[in-house]
Amino acid sequence: MRIKAQVAMVMHLDKCIGCHTCSVTCKNTWTNRPGTEYMWFNNVETRPGPGYPKRWEDTDRYKGGWELNNGKLKLRAGGPISKLANIFYNPNMAEMEDFYEPWTYDYDHLIHSPKSDHLPVARPKSQVTGKYMDKPEWGSNWDDDLAGGSEIVPLDPNVEKMQEHIKMEYEKTFMMYLPRICEHCLNPSCVASCPSGALYKRDEDGIVLVDHDACRGWRFCQNGCPYHKVYYNWNTHKAEKCNFCYPRTEAGLPTICSETCVGRIRYIGVVLYDADKVKEAASVEDPQDLYEAQLSCFLDPFDPKVQSEAREAGINDAWLEAAKESPVYKMAMKWKIALPLHPEYRTMPMVWYVPPLSPIMNHITNEDELNTDGYIPAVDQMRIPVEYLASILAADDKEVVRKVLLKLSAMRVYMRGKTVGGVDEFKQSELVKQANTSPEEIEEMARLLGIAKYDERYVIPTGRREMDDDLHYKQGTCSLEDLAPQEGLHPTFGYMKAREKNYESG
Amino acid sequence: MTGIFWWVIFPYITVTIMILGLLYRYAFRQLTWAAPSTEFLEKKWLRFGSPLFHWGIIFAFIGHVMGMVIPIEFYHALGISDHAYHFGAIYGGGLVGLMVVAGVVILLIRKITIDPVRIKATFSDFFAVLAVLFVAATGTYMTIIYNTTVVEYEYRLTIGPWFRSLFMFQPRYDLMENVPMIFKIHVIAAFALFASIPFTKLVHIFSIPIKYPTRPPQQYRSRSNYKRQGL
Structure with missing residues (x-):
């Protein structure tokens, strides 16, 4: 067992109003320089729609992520040798037209x-x-709120493969928002795609970063990421990506997109996982087993054995306590109401989504007269087809999404019952059984999802500093110090080694 | 005296500029060290120009190793006649030379005609392309036209030994005196190009990712490990 900690995010899509505040604050913080104008580390897409960049889910074209080749996990775009052969012209790379x-x-x-x-x-x-x-x-959210309608919606790769016909009449169609940032995957394909080794995953918190000094602009990461969340800066010729606002999270603050989210849809917390299990989990045969396989990588922060091994691995008590309070652990692992985005890419993404409920179609005319168990079939008749959600969040496994929607419906029925009566009926109902929940769990869920207190949404331990030799010197210095090379002479030339010695002796 | 300048002083100065410039750029300006691809801005022309040019250059490099670095005695020992060697050099080298020239011309047209590519290109970008075009064009002219119409010139007895003597620090500049002018121009232009490398995008020649196939696919870095390594 090789325990690592990972900061992760859950987005509760029910509460997303598509206001783009997250995108705007992110842009103002990170991508307002020449060469980055087209980049949106955070973007909000209206679904169904082609998204940003256009048709990023079309893995046949961009060849992002991993695939299973004779039982072995391989980059879909090809391994190192074929990459080096294509280094002068990358046939799968998106160009500016695909963004805007x-x-x-x-x-x-x-x-x-x-x-x-x-x-x-x-x-x-x-x-x-x-x-x-x-x-x-075209622009990053040109098709906002289904603008373009029946002309644009069919471009969505998820729609293309759907059996069910999507109705485009105004009264019958559906719509949801999908905010996206870098997934900070457990098995990142961008990192594996980088010929220079410039992309890396941080040991301490799992954030995936680009070392701009080492980046040589070979640009395989851009389409190597199936989520298209690594961008090529055409001005500096280096890769840039969402960095989970690590200068903020290291200080215990939520990312800027989370901080400014008016709908309080975002949750940030720590999870513990076994890094030795990741490759095996990403290599399971059936894509529909990937969700369960990914869940099996996570460790119970309440287990004393896990705690002692984590301490041995250098994870301190503040992080272990945070792991216990982690909203991500609760929603994704304990309650299982948050799902990974496109698990079939085999990258083990770490931004999870609570699928949205939507109005029930035709079935129910008067909700007051509906008995509790009437909600069970209703889940399948919600306006957003389960098939569509399953295509995005569960590798087409409708049952996974159905279970989540059932649990969320049960929560809704129970909380409604608390006001208008019907709690006792609910406790005996088939709904509570099928949703595999209990009033206690529901109360807890409703508090985190509905009331969503700042302190409960964001449980972020501060970055560790106790291993630094000279904390006095560190006061007021940039958080990059020692992680990134210093300004001026490159460390290869020994300047920092010399300084290191000074530290030790004095 | 001019012989000493062009075949002793000039090569050493240009190569020194290259080495010191590269060290300086690696040490102080590594943030600018990249293969400045414009594939993001334009793909259609690049698709033909870039692989033609780059693969051509790689084969041309191998060809130069065969002609300049490997002594003529080696070929004789293998039993390859001079005529057979030149036959291969003219056809193989000629083809490769045409690849490079065609590729670089396509890339130059692209650089001039495609708006975003031209506007983002700096003086150093144009300089690099034009310098490479000049060196490649003279080289290809020598290989295809001079060698077939004027004389099958045996550079392995003059330019080759002179080139190797530079590395021994005993430059035999006298060998270069009677070399045909077109060969002289090619060599001088090439050394001038070497001196310009640290100041243009050509630095990416020195960052071929040779370690990539052997390294583990996932990379982890740690604050504390970073310190432990003493970097």
Whole structure:
């Protein structure tokens, strides 16, 4: 057993209102520099829709993630040898058109245009070429709220494979939001795709980062990530990606996207996992077994044996306590209401999603007259087809999604019963049995999901510093210090080694 | 005197500039050290130009090792006649040379005509492409046209030994005196190009990811380990 700690996130999609506050604060924090205009470390997609970049789920085209080849886990885009053979031209890489050409507007013209009969217009201007654009034709959320409707929705790879016909009439169609950040996977394919070894997973908290000094711009990570969450900066020619706001999480603060989420949909916590199990779990034959296999990697933070081994592995008490209180552990592992995004990519993603409930179609005219068990078949008739959710969150295993929706419905029925009566009926009902829950669990769930106190949503232990030799010196220094090379001379040339010695002697 | 300058002083100066420049850039400017791909901005031209050019360059490098580094006696010992060698060098080298020239011309056209690529290209980018084009064009001209129309020039008796003598620090510059002008221009241009490498995108020549096939696919780094390694 090789215990590692991982900071992870759960997003409760029921509460996402698609306001893009997360995307905007993230952009203002991380990607407002030349070369990064098109990058959205955090983006919110309206589903069904092609997403950002367009059709990122089309793994046949971009060849992201892993596949099982004769029982062995292989990168879908090919191993090191075929990568080196394709290094001069990467046939699978997305280009700017697949994202969009970023633009701004000529605001200056509004102020300085001479007096004329017509109102001045701020024309769109490309942020890549600096030239005026005829008209912008696509953007990261161009299809927001089903804009483009029946023309755009069929581009969704999940829709393409659905048996069920998706109704596009306004009264009958469905819609949900899917906020996405880097998944900080347990088995990241971007890391394995990097010829320079510049991408790495941090031992302490599992955050996947890019070492910009080591990055040589070979760009295999961009399509190696099946979620398309590693971006190529066309200005600096280096890879950039979501860094889980590690300067904030190291200080015990939630990421900026979580902090500013008005719907309180995001939860951040620590989970403990066995790094030795990951490869085996990612290699199970049937993609529908990947969800359970991933769950089997996580360790019970209440188990004394796990605790003692974790301490041996260098995980301190603050982190162990946080693991016990972790909202991610509760939602994803204990209650099993949060599911990984596209487990079939075999990357073991660590941003989990609580699928959204949606209005029940045609079946129920008057909910007051519905008896408790009437909700069981209703789960299959919700407006968002279970088939669609299963395609996104469960490798097409509808039963997994159905169980979650049943549990969430049970919570809704119980909490409603507490006000209008019917709790006793609920306790005896088939619903509570099939949802595999209990009033106690529901109360706990309702508190975390519904009341969602700041302290309970974010249980983030601070980054460890006690191993630093000179904490006095560290006061006020950048958190990058010692992790990233210092400014100036590269460490290969011994400057830092010399300083290290000074520390030890003095 | 000019012989000493071009065949002793000039090569050593240019290579020194290259080595010191590379060390400086690695030490102080590593953030700028990358293979500055523009594939993100344009794919269609790159698809043909880039593999043609790069594979051509790799084969051309091997060809130069065969002609400049390996002594003529080695071929004689193997029983390869001079004529057979030149037959292979002219056809193989000619094909490779054409690959490089065609590739670099496609890339240059792309750099000039595709808006985002041109606008992002700096002076050093254009310089690198034009310098490589000049060196490749003279090399290809020598191989295909000079060698077949003027004389099948035996550079393995003059340029080759001179090149090797540079590494012994006993430059035999006298060997270069009677070398045809076109060969001289090719050699001088190549050394000038070497001197420019640290200042252009060509630095990526020195970051071939040879370790990639043998390293474990997943990479972990740790704050505490980082310190323990003393980096």
